[in-house]
Amino acid sequence: MMTILPQLIQALTETIQSLGYPEKEIKLSPPNNPEFGDLSTNLPLTLTKDLKLDPMAIAETIKDELNLSDANIDAITVTPPGFLNFKIGNTYYHQVLSEILENEQYGRGKSGEGLTANVEFVSANPTGPLTVGHGRNAVLGDTVANILEWNGYDVTREYYFNDAGRQMRILGQSVEARYFEILGKDYFFPEDGYEGNYIKSIAQTVLDEFGDDLKPADEQFKTQAEKAIFADIEKSLFKLGIHFDQFTNEKTFYENGEIDRFLEELKAKDLIYEKDGATWFRATALGKEQDRVYIKGTGEPTYRVPDTAYHRDKINRNFDLIIDVFGADHADTYPDVLLALDALGMKTEHIHVLLYQFVTLLRGGEKVKMSTRKANFVTMDELVEEVGADVVRYFFIMRSVNSHLNFDLDLAADQSEKNPVYYLQYAHARICNIIKHGESTGISSDEEAYDVSLLVHPAEIKLLKRLEQFPSNVENALDSLEPQTIANYLHDTANQFHKFYSECRVIAEDLPLSLARLALVKGTRTVLSNGLSLLGLTAPERM
RNA sequence: GCCCCGGUAGCUCAGCUGGAUAGAGCAACGGACUUCUAAUCCGUAGGUCACAGGUUCGAAUCCUGUCCGGGGUACCA
Incomplete structure:
Protein backbone atom coordinates (compact mmCIF):
# COMPACT_ATOMS: atom_id res chain seq x y z
CA MET A 1 0.00 0.00 0.00
CA MET A 2 1.22 3.45 -0.86
CA THR A 3 1.57 5.72 2.13
CA ILE A 4 -0.31 8.91 1.59
CA LEU A 5 2.44 11.32 2.56
CA PRO A 6 4.93 10.58 -0.25
CA GLN A 7 2.03 10.41 -2.65
CA LEU A 8 0.97 13.95 -1.77
CA ILE A 9 4.50 15.28 -1.84
CA GLN A 10 4.99 13.82 -5.28
CA ALA A 11 1.74 15.29 -6.56
CA LEU A 12 2.63 18.70 -5.16
CA THR A 13 6.12 18.54 -6.63
CA GLU A 14 4.73 17.73 -10.05
CA THR A 15 2.21 20.51 -9.76
CA ILE A 16 4.68 23.26 -8.94
CA GLN A 17 6.86 21.98 -11.76
CA SER A 18 4.07 22.14 -14.29
CA LEU A 19 3.15 25.61 -13.04
CA GLY A 20 6.73 26.68 -13.48
CA TYR A 21 7.12 27.55 -9.81
CA PRO A 22 10.52 27.34 -8.14
CA GLU A 23 11.25 24.11 -6.28
CA LYS A 24 10.71 24.11 -2.57
CA GLU A 25 11.07 21.56 0.15
CA ILE A 26 7.53 20.43 0.76
CA LYS A 27 6.43 19.88 4.33
CA LEU A 28 3.15 18.32 5.26
CA SER A 29 1.99 18.00 8.82
CA PRO A 30 -1.21 17.40 10.71
CA PRO A 31 -2.71 20.74 11.75
CA ASN A 32 -3.63 21.36 15.38
CA ASN A 33 -7.17 22.15 14.49
CA PRO A 34 -8.87 19.10 12.96
CA GLU A 35 -11.25 21.38 11.07
CA PHE A 36 -8.38 22.06 8.69
CA GLY A 37 -8.17 18.44 7.71
CA ASP A 38 -5.55 15.77 8.24
CA LEU A 39 -2.52 17.23 6.53
CA SER A 40 -1.55 20.80 5.79
CA THR A 41 1.23 22.46 3.90
CA ASN A 42 2.55 25.99 3.99
CA LEU A 43 3.89 25.63 0.44
CA PRO A 44 1.93 28.62 -0.94
CA LEU A 45 3.34 30.81 1.83
CA THR A 46 6.88 29.80 1.03
CA LEU A 47 6.32 30.65 -2.64
CA THR A 48 4.98 34.13 -1.95
CA LYS A 49 8.30 35.88 -2.07
CA ASP A 50 9.54 34.26 -5.27
CA LEU A 51 6.30 34.76 -7.12
CA LYS A 52 5.34 38.10 -5.65
CA LEU A 53 1.76 36.91 -5.52
CA ASP A 54 -0.87 36.69 -2.81
CA PRO A 55 -0.39 33.33 -1.02
CA MET A 56 -4.13 32.69 -1.08
CA ALA A 57 -4.12 33.00 -4.86
CA ILE A 58 -1.11 30.70 -5.13
CA ALA A 59 -2.90 28.18 -2.94
CA GLU A 60 -5.97 28.28 -5.15
CA THR A 61 -3.88 27.85 -8.28
CA ILE A 62 -2.07 24.83 -6.86
CA LYS A 63 -5.33 23.38 -5.66
CA ASP A 64 -6.87 23.64 -9.14
CA GLU A 65 -3.82 22.15 -10.80
CA LEU A 66 -3.36 19.22 -8.39
CA ASN A 67 -4.19 15.80 -9.71
CA LEU A 68 -4.98 13.53 -6.82
CA SER A 69 -7.43 11.17 -8.39
CA ASP A 70 -5.33 8.18 -7.31
CA ALA A 71 -5.08 9.23 -3.70
CA ASN A 72 -7.65 8.90 -0.98
CA ILE A 73 -8.27 12.60 -0.62
CA ASP A 74 -11.80 13.65 0.23
CA ALA A 75 -11.31 17.39 0.16
CA ILE A 76 -8.73 20.06 -0.46
CA THR A 77 -9.24 23.43 1.16
CA VAL A 78 -7.42 26.73 1.26
CA THR A 79 -7.32 28.72 4.50
CA PRO A 80 -5.73 32.03 5.39
CA PRO A 81 -3.03 33.14 5.34
CA GLY A 82 -2.28 30.57 2.64
CA PHE A 83 -2.41 27.01 3.84
CA LEU A 84 -3.38 24.12 1.64
CA ASN A 85 -5.25 21.46 3.59
CA PHE A 86 -6.05 17.87 2.73
CA LYS A 87 -8.79 15.79 4.20
CA ILE A 88 -7.90 12.15 3.89
CA GLY A 89 -10.65 9.68 3.15
CA ASN A 90 -11.60 7.00 5.66
CA THR A 91 -10.81 4.36 3.08
CA TYR A 92 -7.17 5.15 3.51
CA TYR A 93 -7.29 4.47 7.22
CA HIS A 94 -9.27 1.32 6.67
CA GLN A 95 -6.46 0.10 4.46
CA VAL A 96 -3.95 0.95 7.17
CA LEU A 97 -5.84 -1.22 9.61
CA SER A 98 -5.80 -4.14 7.20
CA GLU A 99 -2.08 -3.64 6.86
CA ILE A 100 -1.56 -3.71 10.62
CA LEU A 101 -3.58 -6.88 11.00
CA GLU A 102 -1.47 -8.61 8.39
CA ASN A 103 1.76 -7.57 10.04
CA GLU A 104 2.51 -8.28 13.69
CA GLN A 105 5.62 -6.16 13.31
CA TYR A 106 3.78 -3.10 12.09
CA GLY A 107 5.99 -0.04 12.52
CA ARG A 108 9.26 -1.85 12.04
CA GLY A 109 11.63 0.14 9.87
CA LYS A 110 14.21 -1.04 7.37
CA SER A 111 16.64 1.83 7.32
CA GLY A 112 19.17 -0.05 9.43
CA GLU A 113 19.09 -3.32 7.53
CA GLY A 114 22.56 -4.60 6.76
CA LEU A 115 24.09 -2.02 9.10
CA PHE A 161 35.03 -0.08 32.38
CA ASN A 162 38.25 0.82 34.00
CA ASP A 163 39.90 -1.33 36.62
CA ALA A 164 43.37 0.11 36.43
CA GLY A 165 42.83 3.62 37.67
CA ARG A 166 42.77 5.51 40.88
CA GLN A 167 39.16 4.72 41.78
CA MET A 168 39.77 1.01 41.67
CA ARG A 169 43.00 1.28 43.60
CA ILE A 170 41.17 3.05 46.41
CA LEU A 171 38.43 0.46 46.26
CA GLY A 172 41.03 -2.28 46.83
CA GLN A 173 42.53 -0.35 49.71
CA SER A 174 39.09 0.12 51.25
CA VAL A 175 38.45 -3.62 51.20
CA GLU A 176 41.91 -4.25 52.55
CA ALA A 177 41.26 -1.89 55.48
CA ARG A 178 38.01 -3.66 56.36
CA TYR A 179 39.75 -7.03 56.07
CA PHE A 180 42.32 -6.11 58.68
CA GLU A 181 39.67 -4.41 60.75
CA ILE A 182 37.71 -7.68 60.95
CA LEU A 183 40.90 -9.45 62.00
CA GLY A 184 41.39 -6.87 64.73
CA LYS A 185 44.69 -5.75 63.27
CA ASP A 186 45.97 -2.31 62.53
CA TYR A 187 44.52 -0.96 59.35
CA PHE A 188 44.71 2.12 57.23
CA PHE A 189 41.49 3.41 55.72
CA PRO A 190 42.38 5.48 52.68
CA GLU A 191 41.43 9.06 52.31
CA ASP A 192 38.49 9.15 49.87
CA GLY A 193 37.89 5.47 50.63
CA TYR A 194 34.57 3.74 49.99
CA GLU A 195 32.51 3.66 53.13
CA GLY A 196 29.56 1.48 52.18
CA ASN A 197 28.66 -1.68 54.08
CA TYR A 198 29.12 -3.70 50.90
CA ILE A 199 32.86 -3.15 51.34
CA LYS A 200 32.73 -4.97 54.66
CA SER A 201 30.87 -7.91 53.23
CA ILE A 202 33.37 -8.16 50.40
CA ALA A 203 36.15 -8.12 52.99
CA GLN A 204 34.39 -10.93 54.81
CA THR A 205 34.17 -12.91 51.58
CA VAL A 206 37.88 -12.43 50.97
CA LEU A 207 38.54 -13.63 54.49
CA ASP A 208 36.36 -16.71 53.99
CA GLU A 209 37.95 -17.63 50.67
CA PHE A 210 41.57 -16.67 51.12
CA GLY A 211 42.09 -17.02 54.83
CA ASP A 212 43.52 -14.59 57.32
CA ASP A 213 47.11 -14.39 56.20
CA LEU A 214 46.84 -12.04 53.23
CA LYS A 215 49.50 -9.37 53.24
CA PRO A 216 48.78 -5.67 52.76
CA ALA A 217 48.49 -4.68 49.10
CA ASP A 218 47.53 -8.18 48.02
CA GLU A 219 45.95 -8.13 44.56
CA GLN A 220 42.99 -10.14 45.80
CA PHE A 221 41.46 -7.20 47.63
CA LYS A 222 40.85 -5.36 44.44
CA THR A 223 40.23 -8.40 42.28
CA GLN A 224 37.61 -9.83 44.58
CA ALA A 225 35.93 -6.46 45.04
CA GLU A 226 35.64 -6.01 41.31
CA LYS A 227 34.32 -9.51 40.86
CA ALA A 228 31.68 -9.17 43.56
CA ILE A 229 30.56 -5.73 42.54
CA PHE A 230 30.36 -6.59 38.87
CA ALA A 231 28.19 -9.57 39.67
CA ASP A 232 25.85 -7.24 41.54
CA ILE A 233 25.79 -4.72 38.74
CA GLU A 234 24.89 -7.35 36.19
CA LYS A 235 22.16 -8.62 38.46
CA SER A 236 20.74 -5.13 38.88
CA LEU A 237 20.73 -4.57 35.14
CA PHE A 238 19.10 -7.91 34.57
CA LYS A 239 16.22 -6.85 36.81
CA LEU A 240 15.67 -3.95 34.43
CA GLY A 241 15.74 -6.27 31.45
CA ILE A 242 19.15 -5.08 30.36
CA GLN A 357 21.18 15.86 32.10
CA PHE A 358 21.39 14.75 35.68
CA VAL A 359 18.73 13.11 37.77
CA THR A 360 17.72 14.79 40.99
CA LEU A 361 16.24 12.44 43.53
CA LEU A 362 13.57 13.79 45.81
CA ARG A 363 12.44 12.14 49.00
CA GLY A 364 10.01 13.87 51.31
CA GLY A 365 10.35 16.94 49.12
CA GLU A 366 14.07 17.09 49.85
CA LYS A 367 16.90 16.57 47.43
CA VAL A 368 18.84 13.40 48.13
CA LYS A 369 22.54 14.08 47.84
CA MET A 370 24.37 11.13 46.45
CA SER A 371 27.91 9.89 46.55
CA THR A 372 29.07 6.35 45.85
CA ARG A 373 32.08 6.91 47.97
CA LYS A 374 30.07 8.04 51.00
CA ALA A 375 27.59 5.23 50.39
CA ASN A 376 24.92 7.86 50.55
CA PHE A 377 22.82 6.80 47.60
CA VAL A 378 19.69 5.03 46.51
CA THR A 379 20.57 1.94 44.56
CA MET A 380 18.81 0.79 41.42
CA ASP A 381 17.94 -2.42 43.24
CA GLU A 382 16.12 -0.52 45.96
CA LEU A 383 14.29 1.55 43.42
CA VAL A 384 13.25 -1.40 41.28
CA GLU A 385 12.21 -3.22 44.43
CA GLU A 386 10.10 -0.26 45.47
CA VAL A 387 8.28 0.64 42.27
CA GLY A 388 8.99 -2.11 39.74
CA ALA A 389 11.07 -2.25 36.58
CA ASP A 390 8.34 -0.90 34.29
CA VAL A 391 7.83 2.25 36.32
CA VAL A 392 11.57 2.84 36.57
CA ARG A 393 12.07 2.43 32.85
CA TYR A 394 9.15 4.62 31.96
CA PHE A 395 10.15 7.41 34.35
CA PHE A 396 13.64 7.49 32.89
CA ILE A 397 12.53 7.46 29.28
CA MET A 398 9.51 9.76 29.32
CA ARG A 399 11.52 12.97 29.47
CA SER A 400 13.87 14.55 27.01
CA VAL A 401 17.57 13.84 27.63
CA ASN A 402 18.11 17.58 27.68
CA SER A 403 15.90 18.05 30.70
CA HIS A 404 16.99 17.67 34.24
CA LEU A 405 14.95 14.87 35.66
CA ASN A 406 13.32 15.12 39.03
CA PHE A 407 12.64 11.68 40.34
CA ASP A 408 10.28 11.92 43.27
CA LEU A 409 10.66 8.67 45.15
CA ASP A 410 7.56 9.17 47.26
CA LEU A 411 5.46 9.93 44.22
CA ALA A 412 6.76 6.96 42.29
CA ALA A 413 6.14 4.63 45.20
CA ASP A 414 3.01 5.97 46.89
CA GLN A 415 1.08 6.93 43.83
CA SER A 416 2.21 4.19 41.58
CA GLU A 417 -1.38 3.34 40.70
CA LYS A 418 -1.67 6.70 39.02
CA ASN A 419 1.61 6.33 37.27
CA PRO A 420 1.42 7.06 33.54
CA VAL A 421 2.95 3.73 32.64
CA TYR A 422 -0.14 1.97 33.99
CA TYR A 423 -2.24 4.08 31.69
CA LEU A 424 -0.54 2.48 28.69
CA GLN A 425 -0.54 -0.99 30.14
CA TYR A 426 -4.15 -0.72 31.19
CA ALA A 427 -5.15 0.03 27.61
CA HIS A 428 -3.36 -3.13 26.53
CA ALA A 429 -4.94 -5.20 29.28
CA ARG A 430 -8.38 -3.86 28.43
CA ILE A 431 -7.90 -4.88 24.83
CA CYS A 432 -6.90 -8.38 25.80
CA ASN A 433 -9.98 -8.63 27.94
CA ILE A 434 -12.27 -7.47 25.16
CA ILE A 435 -10.82 -10.07 22.83
CA LYS A 436 -11.27 -12.73 25.48
CA HIS A 437 -14.80 -11.58 26.08
CA GLY A 438 -15.51 -11.79 22.37
CA GLU A 439 -14.18 -15.31 22.20
CA SER A 440 -16.30 -16.37 25.15
CA THR A 441 -19.40 -15.17 23.33
CA GLY A 442 -18.32 -16.76 20.07
CA ILE A 443 -17.23 -13.56 18.33
CA SER A 444 -13.76 -13.54 16.86
CA SER A 445 -12.44 -11.59 13.94
CA ASP A 446 -9.88 -14.32 13.44
CA GLU A 447 -12.51 -16.75 12.34
CA GLU A 448 -15.12 -14.65 10.62
CA ALA A 449 -14.90 -12.17 7.78
CA TYR A 450 -14.98 -8.59 8.90
CA ASP A 451 -15.53 -5.34 7.06
CA VAL A 452 -13.25 -2.50 8.20
CA SER A 453 -15.27 0.02 6.20
CA LEU A 454 -17.92 -0.15 8.93
CA LEU A 455 -15.58 1.89 11.11
CA VAL A 456 -16.89 5.43 10.70
CA HIS A 457 -17.52 6.63 14.27
CA PRO A 458 -15.37 9.71 15.08
CA ALA A 459 -13.70 7.87 17.94
CA GLU A 460 -12.87 4.99 15.62
CA ILE A 461 -11.42 7.25 12.97
CA LYS A 462 -9.37 9.18 15.50
CA LEU A 463 -7.90 5.98 16.84
CA LEU A 464 -7.13 4.78 13.32
CA LYS A 465 -5.34 8.04 12.63
CA ARG A 466 -3.15 7.50 15.67
CA LEU A 467 -2.29 3.97 14.57
CA GLU A 468 -1.35 5.23 11.13
CA GLN A 469 1.25 7.51 12.68
CA PHE A 470 3.17 4.77 14.48
CA PRO A 471 5.72 4.04 11.73
CA SER A 472 6.59 7.67 11.16
CA ASN A 473 6.82 8.18 14.91
CA VAL A 474 9.31 5.32 15.19
CA GLU A 475 11.27 6.67 12.26
CA ASN A 476 11.41 10.02 13.94
CA ALA A 477 12.67 8.51 17.18
CA LEU A 478 15.40 6.76 15.19
CA ASP A 479 16.53 9.89 13.40
CA SER A 480 16.47 12.11 16.45
CA LEU A 481 17.51 9.48 19.00
CA GLU A 482 14.88 10.90 21.31
CA PRO A 483 13.04 7.97 22.82
CA GLN A 484 10.62 10.13 24.80
CA THR A 485 8.73 10.78 21.57
CA ILE A 486 7.68 7.13 21.56
CA ALA A 487 6.48 7.39 25.15
CA ASN A 488 4.44 10.45 24.21
CA TYR A 489 3.02 8.72 21.18
CA LEU A 490 1.97 5.68 23.17
CA HIS A 491 0.30 7.83 25.78
CA ASP A 492 -1.73 9.58 23.09
CA THR A 493 -2.62 6.30 21.48
CA ALA A 494 -3.77 4.81 24.78
CA ASN A 495 -5.79 7.97 25.36
CA GLN A 496 -7.50 7.61 21.97
CA PHE A 497 -8.21 3.98 22.76
CA HIS A 498 -9.74 4.74 26.17
CA LYS A 499 -11.98 7.34 24.55
CA PHE A 500 -13.01 4.87 21.89
CA TYR A 501 -13.72 2.32 24.60
CA SER A 502 -16.00 4.66 26.48
CA GLU A 503 -17.93 5.63 23.36
CA CYS A 504 -18.06 2.46 21.31
CA ARG A 505 -19.08 -0.91 22.59
CA VAL A 506 -17.08 -3.60 20.84
CA ILE A 507 -18.87 -6.84 21.54
CA ALA A 508 -22.53 -6.10 20.91
CA GLU A 509 -25.67 -7.16 19.08
CA ASP A 510 -24.57 -5.91 15.69
CA LEU A 511 -22.27 -8.75 14.63
CA PRO A 512 -20.63 -7.14 11.57
CA LEU A 513 -19.88 -3.99 13.56
CA SER A 514 -18.57 -6.06 16.47
CA LEU A 515 -16.20 -7.86 14.14
CA ALA A 516 -14.97 -4.63 12.59
CA ARG A 517 -14.39 -3.08 16.01
CA LEU A 518 -12.65 -6.21 17.17
CA ALA A 519 -10.30 -5.77 14.22
CA LEU A 520 -9.62 -2.20 15.27
CA VAL A 521 -8.98 -3.31 18.84
CA LYS A 522 -6.51 -5.93 17.63
CA GLY A 523 -4.72 -3.39 15.49
CA THR A 524 -4.42 -1.15 18.53
CA ARG A 525 -3.04 -4.02 20.55
CA THR A 526 -0.34 -4.60 17.94
CA VAL A 527 0.75 -0.97 18.06
CA LEU A 528 0.69 -0.76 21.85
CA SER A 529 2.49 -4.02 22.29
CA ASN A 530 5.18 -3.14 19.75
CA GLY A 531 5.62 0.28 21.31
CA LEU A 532 5.81 -1.05 24.85
CA SER A 533 8.37 -3.60 23.83
CA LEU A 534 10.45 -0.89 22.16
CA LEU A 535 10.58 0.86 25.51
CA GLY A 536 11.36 -2.38 27.29
CA LEU A 537 8.03 -2.40 29.11
CA THR A 538 5.80 -5.37 29.68
CA ALA A 539 2.39 -5.55 28.03
CA PRO A 540 0.18 -7.25 30.62
CA GLU A 541 -2.95 -9.11 29.55
CA ARG A 542 -4.60 -8.53 32.92
CA MET A 543 -4.29 -5.82 35.50
C1' G B 1 35.40 34.67 32.95
C1' C B 2 34.33 30.94 29.16
C1' C B 3 31.47 26.39 27.35
C1' C B 4 26.97 22.96 27.48
C1' C B 5 21.67 22.09 29.14
C1' G B 6 17.28 24.06 31.09
C1' G B 7 13.45 28.25 32.53
C1' U B 8 6.12 26.69 29.41
C1' A B 9 -0.50 25.95 34.37
C1' G B 10 0.17 25.40 41.79
C1' C B 11 3.94 20.84 40.95
C1' U B 12 6.54 17.44 37.31
C1' C B 13 7.11 18.03 32.27
C1' A B 14 5.61 17.49 26.63
C1' G B 15 5.58 20.62 22.38
C1' C B 16 11.03 23.57 19.90
C1' U B 17 14.06 21.11 11.98
C1' G B 18 9.00 28.53 12.54
C1' G B 19 2.58 27.84 11.33
C1' A B 20 -3.48 28.60 12.50
C1' U B 21 -7.01 28.60 19.19
C1' A B 22 0.13 26.43 23.61
C1' G B 23 -0.89 20.60 25.79
C1' A B 24 -0.55 16.12 29.28
C1' G B 25 -0.06 13.92 34.12
C1' C B 26 -0.45 15.13 39.26
C1' A B 27 -2.98 18.54 42.63
C1' A B 28 -8.36 21.38 42.90
C1' C B 29 -13.66 21.36 41.75
C1' G B 30 -18.19 18.95 39.35
C1' G B 31 -20.30 14.73 36.70
C1' A B 32 -20.40 9.17 34.58
C1' C B 33 -19.95 2.12 36.79
C1' U B 34 -27.08 -3.43 37.17
C1' U B 35 -22.54 -2.59 30.84
C1' C B 36 -16.37 -5.71 26.98
C1' U B 37 -11.90 -3.87 33.51
C1' A B 38 -13.88 3.25 36.76
C1' A B 39 -5.86 1.80 36.92
C1' U B 40 -11.14 4.67 32.62
C1' C B 41 -14.13 8.62 30.51
C1' C B 42 -16.62 13.67 30.35
C1' G B 43 -16.67 18.68 32.19
C1' U B 44 -14.78 23.29 35.11
C1' A B 45 -10.76 26.10 36.65
C1' G B 46 -5.71 27.11 35.94
C1' G B 47 -0.67 30.76 31.13
C1' U B 48 2.90 37.85 30.10
C1' C B 49 5.75 30.12 27.12
C1' A B 50 11.90 33.93 32.54
C1' C B 51 12.79 39.13 30.59
C1' A B 52 14.15 42.66 26.54
C1' G B 53 15.19 43.40 21.60
C1' G B 54 15.66 41.33 16.49
C1' U B 55 14.49 38.22 11.91
C1' U B 56 9.59 36.81 9.48
C1' C B 57 3.38 37.16 6.34
C1' G B 58 3.74 34.31 11.05
C1' A B 59 8.08 33.06 17.04
C1' A B 60 7.15 28.92 22.99
C1' U B 61 10.20 27.32 18.61
C1' C B 62 15.36 30.88 15.06
C1' C B 63 19.23 35.13 16.38
C1' U B 64 21.40 38.69 20.15
C1' G B 65 21.58 40.37 25.11
C1' U B 66 20.12 40.08 30.40
C1' C B 67 18.48 37.36 34.76
C1' C B 68 17.78 32.58 37.40
C1' G B 69 18.89 27.08 38.12
C1' G B 70 22.07 22.62 36.89
C1' G B 71 26.65 20.74 34.83
C1' G B 72 31.59 21.49 33.02
C1' U B 73 35.97 24.40 32.71
C1' A B 74 41.21 19.06 37.49
C1' C B 75 47.93 16.16 36.77
C1' C B 76 39.20 13.04 39.45
C1' A B 77 36.20 9.76 35.97
Missing part, protein backbone atom coordinates in the same frame (compact mmCIF):
# COMPACT_ATOMS: atom_id res chain seq x y z
CA THR A 116 25.81 -2.47 12.44
CA ALA A 117 25.65 -0.26 15.48
CA ASN A 118 27.49 -0.12 18.77
CA VAL A 119 25.80 1.41 21.77
CA GLU A 120 28.04 2.05 24.73
CA PHE A 121 26.19 2.77 27.93
CA VAL A 122 26.25 2.46 31.73
CA SER A 123 30.03 2.02 31.74
CA ALA A 124 30.12 2.63 35.48
CA ASN A 125 33.32 1.50 37.11
CA PRO A 126 32.75 -1.38 39.51
CA THR A 127 33.29 0.59 42.69
CA GLY A 128 29.81 0.12 44.10
CA PRO A 129 26.22 -0.80 43.34
CA LEU A 130 24.45 0.93 40.48
CA THR A 131 22.73 4.03 41.73
CA VAL A 132 19.66 5.80 40.49
CA GLY A 133 22.01 8.17 38.74
CA HIS A 134 23.17 5.32 36.54
CA GLY A 135 19.59 4.34 35.88
CA ARG A 136 18.90 7.05 33.38
CA ASN A 137 21.97 6.07 31.44
CA ALA A 138 21.10 2.38 31.50
CA VAL A 139 17.50 2.80 30.41
CA LEU A 140 18.33 5.38 27.80
CA GLY A 141 21.07 3.26 26.24
CA ASP A 142 19.02 0.10 26.22
CA THR A 143 16.00 1.84 24.72
CA VAL A 144 18.05 3.44 21.98
CA ALA A 145 19.53 0.03 21.25
CA ASN A 146 15.99 -1.36 21.02
CA ILE A 147 15.01 1.35 18.58
CA LEU A 148 18.02 0.65 16.40
CA GLU A 149 17.31 -3.07 16.40
CA TRP A 150 13.68 -2.48 15.56
CA ASN A 151 14.85 -0.58 12.51
CA GLY A 152 17.10 -3.35 11.32
CA TYR A 153 20.46 -2.55 12.87
CA ASP A 154 22.63 -5.34 14.17
CA VAL A 155 23.35 -3.86 17.60
CA THR A 156 26.18 -4.51 20.02
CA ARG A 157 25.43 -3.35 23.56
CA GLU A 158 28.73 -2.55 25.15
CA TYR A 159 29.90 -1.73 28.67
CA TYR A 160 33.29 -0.11 29.05
CA HIS A 243 21.97 -7.27 29.16
CA PHE A 244 25.26 -6.52 27.47
CA ASP A 245 26.87 -8.25 24.52
CA GLN A 246 30.33 -7.10 25.38
CA PHE A 247 32.31 -5.79 28.30
CA THR A 248 35.46 -3.96 27.37
CA ASN A 249 38.18 -3.33 29.90
CA GLU A 250 40.37 -0.30 29.72
CA LYS A 251 43.32 -2.50 30.69
CA THR A 252 43.11 -4.18 27.30
CA PHE A 253 44.46 -1.11 25.60
CA TYR A 254 47.50 -0.94 27.84
CA GLU A 255 48.23 -4.61 27.40
CA ASN A 256 47.87 -4.77 23.65
CA GLY A 257 50.00 -1.69 23.11
CA GLU A 258 47.23 0.41 21.61
CA ILE A 259 47.80 3.25 24.03
CA ASP A 260 51.53 3.44 23.37
CA ARG A 261 50.88 3.29 19.65
CA PHE A 262 48.29 6.03 19.91
CA LEU A 263 50.67 8.27 21.83
CA GLU A 264 53.46 7.61 19.34
CA GLU A 265 51.28 8.62 16.45
CA LEU A 266 50.29 11.86 18.11
CA LYS A 267 53.93 12.51 18.93
CA ALA A 268 54.83 12.03 15.27
CA LYS A 269 52.40 14.83 14.48
CA ASP A 270 53.95 16.99 17.15
CA LEU A 271 50.75 16.96 19.20
CA ILE A 272 52.45 15.69 22.34
CA TYR A 273 54.91 17.51 24.52
CA GLU A 274 56.41 17.45 28.01
CA LYS A 275 55.93 20.18 30.56
CA ASP A 276 56.08 20.38 34.37
CA GLY A 277 56.77 16.68 34.63
CA ALA A 278 53.61 15.77 32.72
CA THR A 279 52.83 14.82 29.15
CA TRP A 280 50.41 17.10 27.33
CA PHE A 281 48.15 16.90 24.32
CA ARG A 282 48.54 19.99 22.18
CA ALA A 283 44.82 20.64 21.70
CA THR A 284 45.46 24.32 21.06
CA ALA A 285 47.11 23.38 17.77
CA LEU A 286 43.73 21.99 16.76
CA GLY A 287 41.69 25.00 17.72
CA LYS A 288 40.99 24.30 21.38
CA GLU A 289 41.39 26.84 24.11
CA GLN A 290 43.73 24.85 26.25
CA ASP A 291 46.03 21.87 26.12
CA ARG A 292 45.19 18.79 28.15
CA VAL A 293 47.27 16.61 30.40
CA TYR A 294 47.63 13.12 28.98
CA ILE A 295 50.05 11.59 31.45
CA LYS A 296 50.21 12.86 34.98
CA GLY A 297 53.36 13.50 36.94
CA THR A 298 52.70 10.21 38.73
CA GLY A 299 53.06 8.38 35.42
CA GLU A 300 49.37 7.54 35.30
CA PRO A 301 47.56 8.51 32.10
CA THR A 302 44.45 10.64 32.47
CA TYR A 303 41.13 9.11 31.49
CA ARG A 304 41.22 10.83 28.09
CA VAL A 305 44.00 8.57 26.90
CA PRO A 306 42.43 5.13 27.27
CA ASP A 307 39.06 6.64 26.30
CA THR A 308 40.50 7.78 23.03
CA ALA A 309 42.24 4.48 22.39
CA TYR A 310 38.96 2.75 23.15
CA HIS A 311 37.07 4.88 20.65
CA ARG A 312 39.69 4.24 18.05
CA ASP A 313 39.18 0.56 18.67
CA LYS A 314 35.43 0.95 18.18
CA ILE A 315 35.99 2.82 14.93
CA ASN A 316 38.33 0.07 13.77
CA ARG A 317 35.67 -2.51 14.45
CA ASN A 318 33.81 -0.92 11.54
CA PHE A 319 30.44 -0.16 13.02
CA ASP A 320 28.22 1.91 10.80
CA LEU A 321 26.96 3.76 13.82
CA ILE A 322 28.57 4.34 17.21
CA ILE A 323 26.55 5.75 20.06
CA ASP A 324 27.90 6.84 23.44
CA VAL A 325 25.53 7.53 26.28
CA PHE A 326 27.10 10.01 28.68
CA GLY A 327 25.99 12.12 31.58
CA ALA A 328 26.27 15.88 31.36
CA ASP A 329 29.53 15.76 33.30
CA HIS A 330 31.20 14.34 30.19
CA ALA A 331 30.13 17.23 28.03
CA ASP A 332 33.57 18.69 27.94
CA THR A 333 35.61 15.53 27.55
CA TYR A 334 34.26 13.74 24.50
CA PRO A 335 35.10 16.63 22.14
CA ASP A 336 38.75 16.11 23.12
CA VAL A 337 38.45 12.43 22.33
CA LEU A 338 37.02 13.16 18.91
CA LEU A 339 39.60 15.86 18.33
CA ALA A 340 42.51 13.49 18.84
CA LEU A 341 40.91 10.90 16.58
CA ASP A 342 40.30 13.47 13.88
CA ALA A 343 43.90 14.55 14.14
CA LEU A 344 44.95 10.98 13.41
CA GLY A 345 42.77 10.98 10.33
CA MET A 346 40.02 8.77 11.70
CA LYS A 347 36.43 9.19 10.66
CA THR A 348 34.24 10.26 13.54
CA GLU A 349 31.05 11.49 11.88
CA HIS A 350 29.27 8.27 12.70
CA ILE A 351 29.87 8.71 16.42
CA HIS A 352 26.86 10.15 18.19
CA VAL A 353 27.00 11.21 21.78
CA LEU A 354 23.78 11.09 23.71
CA LEU A 355 24.26 13.52 26.53
CA TYR A 356 21.66 13.42 29.26
